[in-house]
Amino acid sequence: MTDSTEAPGPGTDVAVTDEGGAIDTLAELAVEPVEEHSHPDAKQYVLIAVVLVIVTALEIATSYIDTGHTNWIIIALGAMAIVKFVLVTGWYMHMKTDHPLFRRFFIVGIILASIVYGVVFMVFSSTVLKS
Amino acid sequence: MAQSVIASSHEVAPHADHASETNTGVSNNKLAIWMFIASEALFFGAFLATYFLYRGRDALFLKGPTPADLLNIPFTSVTTFVLLMSSLTMVLALDAIRRGMHRQFRVWILATALFGLTFIGGQVYEFTEFYREGLHLSTNLFGSTFFVLTGLHGAHVVMGIVWLLSLWARSMQGRLPTEKAEAVEISGLYWHFVDVVWIVIFTAVYLVPQK
Numbered sequence: 199m200t201d202s203t204e205a206p207g208p209g210t211d212v213a214v215t216d217e218g219g220a221i222d223t224l225a226e227l228a229v230e231p232v233e234e235h236s237h238p239d240a241k242q243y244v245l246i247a248v249v250l251v252i253v254t255a256l257e258i259a260t261s262y263i264d265t266g267h268t269n270w271i272i273i274a275l276g277a278m279a280i281v282k283f284v285l286v287t288g289w290y291m292h293m294k295t296d297h298p299l300f301r302r303f304f305i306v307g308i309i310l311a312s313i314v315y316g317v318v319f320m321v322f323s324s325t326v327l328k329s
Numbered sequence: 330m331a332q333s334v335i336a337s338s339h340e341v342a343p344h345a346d347h348a349s350e351t352n353t354g355v356s357n358n359k360l361a362i363w364m365f366i367a368s369e370a371l372f373f374g375a376f377l378a379t380y381f382l383y384r385g386r387d388a389l390f391l392k393g394p395t396p397a398d399l400l401n402i403p404f405t406s407v408t409t410f411v412l413l414m415s416s417l418t419m420v421l422a423l424d425a426i427r428r429g430m431h432r433q434f435r436v437w438i439l440a441t442a443l444f445g446l447t448f449i450g451g452q453v454y455e456f457t458e459f460y461r462e463g464l465h466l467s468t469n470l471f472g473s474t475f476f477v478l479t480g481l482h483g484a485h486v487v488m489g490i491v492w493l494l495s496l497w498a499r500s501m502q503g504r505l506p507t508e509k510a511e512a513v514e515i516s517g518l519y520w521h522f523v524d525v526v527w528i529v530i531f532t533a534v535y536l537v538p539q540k
Contacts, residue, residue, distance in 0.1 A: 237424075
């Protein structure tokens with residue numbers, strides 16, 4: 199079951215008031231022409247699970263590496279977590295193939311969260327905890 | 330353009346796809362779950378930021394067991410694999426119901442719930458062990474931030490399990506036809522998000538080296 203985004207046919211003569219600016223904007227955003235993609239099949243889902251397991255195993259192995267370069271290990275772990283994050287959201291949550299409106303909502307949420315908590319983290323770590 | 334979209338929504342046939350009945354052209358239910366997920370990203374972001382803010386600062390405030398003393402990475406790795414596998418069975422359940430294979434759907438959805446229960450069992454064991462070692466919610470900063478962050482995630486997993494089992498029960502009663510596969514998709518989105526949150530927590534709390 200996929201979401202269709204049928205555009206309205208021309209010549210529709212139903213009287214509609216144009217009061218809801220926000221609704222108009224959202225509707226225009228959502229009904230832009232979208233190329234529908236089919237969702238992955240069962241084989242692709244299994245393949246993604248195999249990749250997720252391999253990346254997780256690599257992550258765990260990386261965490262045991264005993265070097266003096268802690269920052270590089272943190273960067274490597276972060277990169278692998280991002281790969282897993284993208285695989286699950288993109289394919290299992292169908293973000294890659296579904297309507298772009300869903301992707302926009304999610305990405306805006308993630309960006310807002312990153313900005314808000316980044317600022318909170320910097321402010322508190324530099325003032326409150328050192329006082 | 331928007332006027333004609335709204336106009337078309339009044340002319341939709343009664344049995345048309347849910348998506349075409351809305352102003353946005355997408356399913357309201359799916360839009361709602363994506364907005365909920367975006368708000369959940371903010372919710373978990375707050376607790377992750379707090380965890381990192383207080384990480385490694387116990388020496389300045391309180392005494393007690395540290396992450397290095399307690400965290401059992403091999404054990405948590407197993408529960409992490411279990412949760413990852415539950416995401417696979419979840420998408421297979423969705424794939425099955427879309428193809429009208431209800432028996433397969435029930436097997437996969439039940440497997441997903443059982444994987445979730447296994448994960449929760451592991452978390453209960455871990456919490457119990459930590460408690461025996463002397464780490465309580467108020468012992469130190471690590472205890473407070475760890476129990477709140479992972480405990481809230483566990484609560485989300487429990488809610489997901491209840492949701493999945495309710496879908497299984499509906500299917501057993503024949504009240505979940507293929508036309509209602511979107512209900513499975515929506516529960517799947519929630520379940521995968523809970524998995525994604527654990528991907529971040531596992532890396533941030535368990536794997537990132539303690540300085």
